[in-house]
Amino acid sequence: MVSQELLDLLACPSCKGDLEYDATKDTLTCYNRHCPKCGMPVDESGTCQDSECGAQSNSFVGLCYRVEDDIPIMLIYEAEKIPLTS
Numbered sequence: 001m002v003s004q005e006l007l008d009l010l011a012c013p014s015c016k017g018d019l020e021y022d023a024t025k026d027t028l029t030c031y032n033r034h035c036p037k038c039g040m041p042v043d044e045s046g047t048c049q050d051s052e053c054g055a056q057s058n059s060f061v062g063l064c065y066r067v068e069d070d071i072p073i074m075l076i077y078e079a080e081k082i083p084l085t086s
């Protein structure tokens with residue numbers, strides 16, 4: 001479990017967006033648009049904001065962070081990439 005106090009403090013390490021906590025799966029998910037290659041945020045035109053990646057995409061991913069021993073693993077490269085439908 002992750003406490004509400006902790007949830008209020010946490011933000012997506014990639015885009016600083018809000019996270020949705022799934023108490024059943026014990027995961028924190030950011031449903032904003034991220035680059036499918038590196039997980040960094042993308043701009044309006046779908047271009048990755050990471051200068052080293054710079055990928056251009058038209059399908060994006062959300063990032064799902066798992067919780068281990070009540071500690072959310074807030075690492076972009078550890079997050080599971082979830083395809084976004086819209």
Ligand SMILES: [Zn+2]
Nearest residue numbers: 012015017030
């Ligand atoms: Zn995010």
Ligand SMILES: [Zn+2]
Nearest residue numbers: 035038048053
């Ligand atoms: Zn990228």
